[in-house]
Amino acid sequence: MSDLSDEAIMARVQKGETQLLEMLIKRYERALFAYAQRIVQQRSAAEDAFQETFLRVFRNRAKYRAGSSFRPWLYTICLNACRDSLRKRSRRPESELEKAAYALSDGQPGPDTLSAQTALAERIRRAVEALPEKQRDVFLLSYYQQLQYPEISEILEIPVGTVNSRMFHASKFLAEQLRDYRDRHD
Numbered sequence: 704m705s706d707l708s709d710e711a712i713m714a715r716v717q718k719g720e721t722q723l724l725e726m727l728i729k730r731y732e733r734a735l736f737a738y739a740q741r742i743v744q745q746r747s748a749a750e751d752a753f754q755e756t757f758l759r760v761f762r763n764r765a766k767y768r769a770g771s772s773f774r775p776w777l778y779t780i781c782l783n784a785c786r787d788s789l790r791k792r793s794r795r796p797e798s799e800l801e802k803a804a805y806a807l808s809d810g811q812p813g814p815d816t817l818s819a820q821t822a823l824a825e826r827i828r829r830a831v832e833a834l835p836e837k838q839r840d841v842f843l844l845s846y847y848q849q850l851q852y853p854e855i856s857e858i859l860e861i862p863v864g865t866v867n868s869r870m871f872h873a874s875k876f877l878a879e880q881l882r883d884y885r886d887r888h889d
Contacts, residue, residue: 709773717764727773728757735781738848742785744832748792755784775857778844782858830880838873841866 705726707715712723735756740749759780760767767776834842844855845866852870856863 709777710770713764713767713773714769716761717767717769721761721764724757724761727760727777731777734848735777738778738843739781739785741831741843741847742782743788743792745792748788749785752781752784752788755787756781759784772854772857774850775854778848778850778854779858779860782840826881827877830877833880834873834876838869838876841869842873842877845870 707726709727709730712726716723716727732753736749736753739752739756740746743749743752756777760777763780767773831839831842840859841855844850844858845852850858852863852866855866859866861869
């Protein structure tokens with residue numbers, strides 16, 4: 704069974720073999736959770752978005768078009784679940800305690816033990832967060848999820864040329880944000 708394609712599994716789920724959805728959850732667990740966490744920036748919110756994604760996959764299984772690629776459909780659902788989470792959170796700002804708990808839950812060291820590598824990772828994270836939303840969406844899907852531009856085009860419902868343009872501008876912005884670090888270490 705594990706050699707079935709995502710599309711074949713989804714076709715069988717549509718026919719009533721809903722227990723096979725567990726195979727898709729296992730296949731995408733790490734990558735999809737990491738994607739959600741990069742978008743919502745909170746572990747608990749990412750867990751909720753991940754669960755909501757597969758709940759929506761189950762609820763909308765009849766809407767999945769047989770023969771179409773499953774992965775872009777899944778990432779579209781996840782992106783929408785994350786956006787819903789962010790909208791909900793914007794109505795209720797995080798407390799400083801929640802922010803501190805998030806930092807600790809990710810195992811980030813305190814200021815006294817912050818290494819150069821961790822500092823760089825934090826700078827990169829902040830630079831990615833500073834990207835305009837449309838560029839950030841493309842960058843996260845391409846760089847972290849390693850999706851191809853046609854898949855990103857399908858997920859975001861934009862032309863491939865727009866994906867290319869947004870990725871170009873995101874890369875240019877990030878290079879500019881990290882130029883001083885690069886100049887010091889070249």
